[in-house]
Amino acid sequence: MSIRHGLLALLAQGPRYGYQLRAEFESSTGSTWPLNIGQVYSTLSRLERDELVLRGDADEEGRFVYSITAEGTAEVRHWFATPVERTDRPRDELAIKLAMAVTTPGVDVADVVQTQRTATLRALQDLTRLKAGASAAPADPGEQAWRLVLESMVFHAEAEVRWLDHCESFMVRVTPPARPAAAPADAPKEARR
Amino acid sequence: MNVLRMRAVGRDHGSGAGLVRALRDIDLSVAGGEFVAVMGPSGSGKSTLLTLAGGLDTPTAGQVLVDGDDLGSLGPARLAALRRRRIGYVFQDLNLIPGLTAAENVMLPRELDGVRTRAARREARAALAEVGVGDLADRFPDEMSGGQQQRVAIARALVGDRGLVLTDEPTGALDSQTGDEVMRLLRTRCDAGAACLMVTHDARHAAWADRVVFLRDGALVDGTGARPGPDTLLEAGR
Incomplete structure (x- = not known):
C-alpha cells in the first residue's frame, strides 16, 4: 500500500x-x-x-x-x-487454500467453498450496513472518498463470492458423478442432464 | 411475529423415474421488519421457493403460512384476496401494464380490492412519492427509464401497506447505482415493519438483507444467521 x-x-x-x-x-x-x-x-x-x-x-x-x-x-x-x-497486490491466501483443497485427499472442496462464502457474505453485510447508514449522495469530499473506499471493499467481497460460485460449479462439472455401487462396471454411460 | 412461515415445504414435479424434487424440506420464517435473502445458482429452486411463498404455486409437502393463515387451507377466492391484500411482488420483468400510467398501474390492485378510485389514486401518489418518482405519476411505462419503472413496480408492491414483500432479482438489468437505490428502498420498507423475502444470485444485493440463506439443489444448506438485535439477544439470554 x-x-x-x-x-x-x-x-x-x-x-x-x-x-x-x-x-x-x-x-x-x-x-x-x-x-x-x-x-x-x-x-x-x-x-x-x-x-x-x-x-x-x-x-x-x-x-x-x-x-x-x-x-x-x-x-x-x-x-x-x-x-x-x-x-503489487499481495498473494491471495484464499486462492492458495482452494488450490490446496482440490489437490489434498480427504478435503471436501464444497465445504471449504461454503464456509468461505458464508463468512464473506457476513463481511459484505457489515460493509453494506455502513453504506446503508450513510447518505446516498454525500456532499462532503471526505465522505465521498470514504464511500469510494467502502465500495472498493464491497466489490472485492462480491467478486470473491462470484469466484466461489464459479469454483463450485466448475468442480461439479469436472468431478465425475459417484456411480451407484450396484451398477456394472461396463454399463453404458447415461446421458447426463 | 412471523409474517411468512414455511414448514417442511417440498415441491416435486413429475413422478416415478421422471420425478424432479425442485425443493426439499424447506423451513424458513421471515418476521415483520426482517429482510431475508435467498442465494443460489440458477436451477437451485430459488424462484420455486418464492412462488410457493406467495401462493402462486402449491407445495407437494409441508405448509406455507402467511400471517398465520395456511395458504393450502384457503379456497381460491380467499387465497386470491390474501395475495392481493397482504403480499407485494416485485419481479425482474416488471409486468407494468403499458397502456396505464404509473399511477394507474399502482392503483390497479387496490381498485380490484374494492378501494374507491379517488382513495386509490391518493394512495398511489403517496406510494410513488415514497419511492422517489412522485413526479412521474402521469407517465406511461415506455416514457420512463428502467430504474424509474422498477420504482413504480415497487410502489405497486408496497401500496396498501402489505406486510410481505416477495422479490425475484429486483435489480435485474439495472446499473449498480440504480440497483443500490432499489435495495435501499426495500431496506427502508423492512425497517418500517414489512417482511421481505428476496431471491438473488447477486451477493452485493443479498448483503442488504438481515439474513442470507443459501439454496443448493432444492435444499437450504447454510446461512449467515440473524442480525444481532434485541430479540436475538433476548433469545441468547434465555
Missing part, C-alpha cells in the same frame, strides 16, 4: 505537519488503513532523502512543517496517471 504516494498527494494540496498528514490520510480512507505516527515520520524522512519533500524549520512547539518539491509534484502527477501493477 502506497503510504508514500498518499502522503505526497496530501502535501500537493499544501504544507502540513506530520500529525496533520496522519489525520487527513485516515479520514480520507475512512480509517480503513490506520497509520501510526512512526510510519508517517519514517516515510517523510525517505521522501525528504529523495528530495520529493522539504522539511521546514521547527515552530515554537518543535513541530516541523513539510512541503512538496517540484519533483514531488511531478511524482504525484505520475502516480495518478499510472495504473497500479497487478503484481
Whole structure:
C-alpha cells in the first residue's frame, strides 16, 4: 500500500505537519488503513532523502512543517496517471487454500467453498450496513472518498463470492458423478442432464 | 411475529423415474421488519421457493403460512384476496401494464380490492412519492427509464401497506447505482415493519438483507444467521 504516494498527494494540496498528514490520510480512507505516527515520520524522512519533500524549520512547539518539491509534484502527477501493477497486490491466501483443497485427499472442496462464502457474505453485510447508514449522495469530499473506499471493499467481497460460485460449479462439472455401487462396471454411460 | 412461515415445504414435479424434487424440506420464517435473502445458482429452486411463498404455486409437502393463515387451507377466492391484500411482488420483468400510467398501474390492485378510485389514486401518489418518482405519476411505462419503472413496480408492491414483500432479482438489468437505490428502498420498507423475502444470485444485493440463506439443489444448506438485535439477544439470554 502506497503510504508514500498518499502522503505526497496530501502535501500537493499544501504544507502540513506530520500529525496533520496522519489525520487527513485516515479520514480520507475512512480509517480503513490506520497509520501510526512512526510510519508517517519514517516515510517523510525517505521522501525528504529523495528530495520529493522539504522539511521546514521547527515552530515554537518543535513541530516541523513539510512541503512538496517540484519533483514531488511531478511524482504525484505520475502516480495518478499510472495504473497500479497487478503484481503489487499481495498473494491471495484464499486462492492458495482452494488450490490446496482440490489437490489434498480427504478435503471436501464444497465445504471449504461454503464456509468461505458464508463468512464473506457476513463481511459484505457489515460493509453494506455502513453504506446503508450513510447518505446516498454525500456532499462532503471526505465522505465521498470514504464511500469510494467502502465500495472498493464491497466489490472485492462480491467478486470473491462470484469466484466461489464459479469454483463450485466448475468442480461439479469436472468431478465425475459417484456411480451407484450396484451398477456394472461396463454399463453404458447415461446421458447426463 | 412471523409474517411468512414455511414448514417442511417440498415441491416435486413429475413422478416415478421422471420425478424432479425442485425443493426439499424447506423451513424458513421471515418476521415483520426482517429482510431475508435467498442465494443460489440458477436451477437451485430459488424462484420455486418464492412462488410457493406467495401462493402462486402449491407445495407437494409441508405448509406455507402467511400471517398465520395456511395458504393450502384457503379456497381460491380467499387465497386470491390474501395475495392481493397482504403480499407485494416485485419481479425482474416488471409486468407494468403499458397502456396505464404509473399511477394507474399502482392503483390497479387496490381498485380490484374494492378501494374507491379517488382513495386509490391518493394512495398511489403517496406510494410513488415514497419511492422517489412522485413526479412521474402521469407517465406511461415506455416514457420512463428502467430504474424509474422498477420504482413504480415497487410502489405497486408496497401500496396498501402489505406486510410481505416477495422479490425475484429486483435489480435485474439495472446499473449498480440504480440497483443500490432499489435495495435501499426495500431496506427502508423492512425497517418500517414489512417482511421481505428476496431471491438473488447477486451477493452485493443479498448483503442488504438481515439474513442470507443459501439454496443448493432444492435444499437450504447454510446461512449467515440473524442480525444481532434485541430479540436475538433476548433469545441468547434465555
